[in-house]
Amino acid sequence: MLKWHATETATVTNYFAVDPASGLTDVVAAERLRSYGANRPSARPGRGAVLRFVAQLVQPLILVLIAAGMVTLFLREWVDSAVIFGVVLVNALVGFIQEGKAEAALAALVRAVAAEATVVRDGARRRLDAIHLVPGDVVVLAAGDKVPADLRLFSGKELRHAEAALTGESLPVAKHVEPLPAETPLADRHNMAYAGTFVVGGQGTGVVVATGDATETGRISALIASAPDLTTPLTRQLDVFARRLLVAILILAVLTFGVGVLRGESALDMFMAAVALAVGAIPEGLPAAMTVTLAIGVARMARRRAIIRKLSAVETLGSTTVICSDKTGTLTENAMTVREIRAGGEHFTLSGDGYAPVGGIEREGLPATVAGALKETLVASVLCNDARLAQVENQWTVIGDPTEAALLVAARKANLDEAILNSLFPRRDELPFDSARQVMATLHEVDGVRVVYVKGAVEKLLGACASRLDRQGREVPLAGEDVQAAALRMAEAGLRVLALARSELSPTQVLEHEHLGSGLVFLGLIGMIDPPRSSAIAAVRACHAAGIRVKMITGDHPGTAVAIARQLGIADAGTCALTGQDLARLDDDGLRQAAATVNVFARVEPEQKLRLVKALQANGEVVAMTGDGVNDAPALKQADIGVAMGLGGTEVAKEAAEMVLTDDNFATIEAAVEEGRGIYDNLVKFIVWTIPTNAGEGLVILAAILAGSTLPITPLQILWINMTTAILLGMMLAFEPAEQGIMQRPPRAPSAPILDRPLLLRILLVSILLLSGAFGLFELALQRGQSLAEARTIAANVFVLVETLYLFNCRSLSRPFWSIGAFANPWVWAGSGAMLLLQLAFTYVPVMNSIFQTAPIGLSDWATIGAFAVFCAAAVELEKRWRLASACRPPALSAGR
Numbered sequence: 001m002l003k004w005h006a007t008e009t010a011t012v013t014n015y016f017a018v019d020p021a022s023g024l025t026d027v028v029a030a031e032r033l034r035s036y037g038a039n040r041p042s043a044r045p046g047r048g049a050v051l052r053f054v055a056q057l058v059q060p061l062i063l064v065l066i067a068a069g070m071v072t073l074f075l076r077e078w079v080d081s082a083v084i085f086g087v088v089l090v091n092a093l094v095g096f097i098q099e100g101k102a103e104a105a106l107a108a109l110v111r112a113v114a115a116e117a118t119v120v121r122d123g124a125r126r127r128l129d130a131i132h133l134v135p136g137d138v139v140v141l142a143a144g145d146k147v148p149a150d151l152r153l154f155s156g157k158e159l160r161h162a163e164a165a166l167t168g169e170s171l172p173v174a175k176h177v178e179p180l181p182a183e184t185p186l187a188d189r190h191n192m193a194y195a196g197t198f199v200v201g202g203q204g205t206g207v208v209v210a211t212g213d214a215t216e217t218g219r220i221s222a223l224i225a226s227a228p229d230l231t232t233p234l235t236r237q238l239d240v241f242a243r244r245l246l247v248a249i250l251i252l253a254v255l256t257f258g259v260g261v262l263r264g265e266s267a268l269d270m271f272m273a274a275v276a277l278a279v280g281a282i283p284e285g286l287p288a289a290m291t292v293t294l295a296i297g298v299a300r301m302a303r304r305r306a307i308i309r310k311l312s313a314v315e316t317l318g319s320t321t322v323i324c325s326d327k328t329g330t331l332t333e334n335a336m337t338v339r340e341i342r343a344g345g346e347h348f349t350l351s352g353d354g355y356a357p358v359g360g361i362e363r364e365g366l367p368a369t370v371a372g373a374l375k376e377t378l379v380a381s382v383l384c385n386d387a388r389l390a391q392v393e394n395q396w397t398v399i400g401d402p403t404e405a406a407l408l409v410a411a412r413k414a415n416l417d418e419a420i421l422n423s424l425f426p427r428r429d430e431l432p433f434d435s436a437r438q439v440m441a442t443l444h445e446v447d448g449v450r451v452v453y454v455k456g457a458v459e460k461l462l463g464a465c466a467s468r469l470d471r472q473g474r475e476v477p478l479a480g481e482d483v484q485a486a487a488l489r490m491a492e493a494g495l496r497v498l499a500l501a502r503s504e505l506s507p508t509q510v511l512e513h514e515h516l517g518s519g520l521v522f523l524g525l526i527g528m529i530d531p532p533r534s535s536a537i538a539a540v541r542a543c544h545a546a547g548i549r550v551k552m553i554t555g556d557h558p559g560t561a562v563a564i565a566r567q568l569g570i571a572d573a574g575t576c577a578l579t580g581q582d583l584a585r586l587d588d589d590g591l592r593q594a595a596a597t598v599n600v601f602a603r604v605e606p607e608q609k610l611r612l613v614k615a616l617q618a619n620g621e622v623v624a625m626t627g628d629g630v631n632d633a634p635a636l637k638q639a640d641i642g643v644a645m646g647l648g649g650t651e652v653a654k655e656a657a658e659m660v661l662t663d664d665n666f667a668t669i670e671a672a673v674e675e676g677r678g679i680y681d682n683l684v685k686f687i688v689w690t691i692p693t694n695a696g697e698g699l700v701i702l703a704a705i706l707a708g709s710t711l712p713i714t715p716l717q718i719l720w721i722n723m724t725t726a727i728l729l730g731m732m733l734a735f736e737p738a739e740q741g742i743m744q745r746p747p748r749a750p751s752a753p754i755l756d757r758p759l760l761l762r763i764l765l766v767s768i769l770l771l772s773g774a775f776g777l778f779e780l781a782l783q784r785g786q787s788l789a790e791a792r793t794i795a796a797n798v799f800v801l802v803e804t805l806y807l808f809n810c811r812s813l814s815r816p817f818w819s820i821g822a823f824a825n826p827w828v829w830a831g832s833g834a835m836l837l838l839q840l841a842f843t844y845v846p847v848m849n850s851i852f853q854t855a856p857i858g859l860s861d862w863a864t865i866g867a868f869a870v871f872c873a874a875a876v877e878l879e880k881r882w883r884l885a886s887a888c889r890p891p892a893l894s895a896g897r
Contacts, residue, residue, distance in 0.1 A: 005189040006182040009154035016136030023120030023138040032134035039211035117148035151193040151206030158202035167555040277701040293734035297679035317676025327554035338410035343524030344373030344471035355396040357412035373469035377524035380453040381407035461499040465522035494563020495527030535667035547746030558602035577602040609635035678738030696770030712778035712795040732831040789855035805873035
């Protein structure tokens with residue numbers, strides 16, 4: 001395949017056997033359409049609906065629930081079976097609905113292709129549906145068009161394209177027709193026009209060299225389709241946890257059955273005891289609690305302007321170790337802004353960001369007087385300008401080139417309105433911007449004098465200037481080396497620098513380019529940049545404090561990328577950017593090393609963004625990737641969590657991402673990470689709260705079998721305890737606010753288990769306490785002569801009351817629960833009250849007694865149960881205090897010191 005950007009236009013047209021003047025014939029076009037297919041990305045079949053639904057049911061934790069449902073079905077406990085299978089169904093439906101991200105992204109790519117195009121066929125221009133374009137078609141482009149296919153340009157006049165969605169280049173790109181070196185990266189192939197980009201100025205003609213899947217957009221489609229749907233850290237950890245739990249339950253059930261039979265018990269009784277143990281050990285409420293906790297997190301994030309498209313993304317945010325961010329529009333305002341003006345030998349700074357004309361002009365920290373060279377520079381920047389500003393619903397928008405719009409905003413900050421200036425000094429003639437000469441000139445009548453205002457590249461204008469204006473507006477000799485040094489300093493700061501000049505024409509002269517070659521009066525330099533968001537600077541600082549590294553991956557120019565990265569705190573003074581060409585020369589090991597050590601990547605192409613994300617993941621990182629363009633979509637889908645921009649992002653990027661920011665602000669990501677950490681904490685709190693109950697129930701059954709005693713609780717009572725407490729108690733932990741200092745701790749390691757050693761020891765402590773309390777008080781009741789139903793009621797209430805007080809212990813896993821605010825989570829109190837009322841019904845309502853084989857108990861029994869529950873809660877708080885004191889205790893001195 002030819003490298004089209006490196007090929008002469010005549011060679012391209014010969015290759016496709018097309019006459020640029022007359023285009024293809026309809027007959028040839030029809031043959032090629034049959035051969036090449038329609039001009040749109042191919043739809044790649046995904047899994048069918050049935051397979052997608054079944055896939056939700058084969059997850060280990062769901063299999064645990066299904067096993068519980070089958071056991072209760074075997075026991076003919078229809079209500080409990082219905083509840084458990086209802087939980088299974090809800091979880092499966094949520095996963096089923098959320099899946100299909102790749103298919104949606106591919107559908108969005110189809111929508112991204114232009115609907116119509118102007119084509120030359122059989123010597124005549126006509127408008128066609130873009131899907132009918134074929135290689136060799138001659139396409140005519142004009143300002144406002146969306147490019148319908150990949151084109152090799154063979155003619156153009158002042159043609160400029162906005163390619164940010166594909167390449168990440170923040171400024172419009174001037175096009176030409178000359179061949180380029182074969183190794184030229186995508187963003188610098190200025191003789192090509194790519195499908196899905198926009199024409200913002202001029203006009204041109206090109207021959208179609210690629211359609212459908214062969215276009216750059218089509219290649220991105222293939223990259224999106226090839227990126228796998230990744231599991232989240234919590235999902236992977238829960239899968240491991242569920243598998244181990246299944247094995248442990250099976251071993252304990254078999255052990256229970258075997259020991260009982262060896263002791264002479266009947267096989268049927270021992271089978272029922274093994275079933276009771278299995279039911280007790282299964283945490284039926286865990287999947288439901290996980291879904292509810294994540295759903296609450298989704299609502300919280302929506303209030304902070306982050307829309308979650310996939311529930312698991314909520315938790316992934318909390319474990320993020322690296323954020324890879326696009327520059328334009330995410331870390332920056334996506335609005336060119338004038339930052340500096342050098343005129344009349346003075347340096348001026350401008351405040352305010354974006355296209356809203358808010359801010360001012362200062363000199364040495366004080367408001368500047370707009371006069372002399374400064375005023376003339378601003379007037380020239382307004383009159384020699386084709387852009388317009390418009391305010392729509394309190395939002396300032398640009399009509400025309402963003403660079404020229406920035407000049408209008410700067411002038412407005414000096415109270416110079418473009419409408420008034422243009423009416424006072426109307427344009428009489430113009431020389432449009434010429435990419436070869438890199439200048440633009442306009443002719444105006446100012447107080448009876450014909451004045452030419454010129455703007456363009458410093459190196460083009462400076463040589464034509466013999467004098468300059470001083471601060472009073474008087475002409476003085478020009479020191480060109482001083483201007484060049486000032487321009488260099490501005491460029492090194494990442495600013496795009498424009499020079500402004502003027503001259504006069506006699507009444508008989510006509511404006512020509514030769515009038516711009518000499519005799520100009522230099523007015524000033526204007527430096528502009530797409531500035532970093534102030535909120536993004538603070539957010540990057542907060543991410544660093546939280547142990548999260550931030551990397552910039554952009555298609556923009558390396559110098560601009562580094563300058564912005566330094567202002568944001570992503571890079572230091574000695575940092576250099578790695579470019580896409582640098583990355584292309586690295587093998588996988590080299591790329592992994594570069595991904596780990598470099599923070600700024602520029603001129604990066606879509607597949608290179610994807611490679612960088614994969615390299616970071618291979619290094620063990622949990623990667624969040626932000627982006628807004630078509631070029632970002634493959635990396636967004638590959639990342640552990642993709643974050644798309646809601647305001648300026650393409651539909652392709654939004655469909656490929658798990659989270660969409662409604663304000664396109666990097667600071668919102670930092671807020672979402674904070675929420676994600678809090679949500680993960682709440683999930684861990686639920687697990688730490690629920691596992692001791694299940695373990696305690698299993699241990700009680702096992703102890704009864706080993707002791708040859710009657711079962712202290714029945715399978716049906718176990719199900720009652722597990723389901724009601726999970727809903728009324730455990731679910732309340734989902735409403736816990738994030739604890740203080742959550743963003744001052746490092747992110748957890750992706751390989752770290754859900755439960756560390758201290759938490760496992762706490763679970764063991766509470767499990768043993770439940771075993772001793774429930775089994776001990778059950779046996780004590782029998783010895784006192786109470787009925788089996790009363791003794792079992794006491795044992796069941798031990799579990800419920802201990803769980804209720806232990807719930808308050810779990811509101812913080814490391815600090816006393818009262819230190820986080822007794823009423824910071826009112827849902828805990830509401831749930832505890834409802835649970836106690838329900839347990840009174842379980843104990844005293846005759847219908848409940850009949851169903852669950854319970855019996856009323858006396859006040860002395862409640863006092864004993866309550867005292868034991870308080871003892872357990874106090875034991876947990878003492879364990880917390882002891883562990884905190886151990887962590888803060890300095891290491892012991894050696895004997896020799």
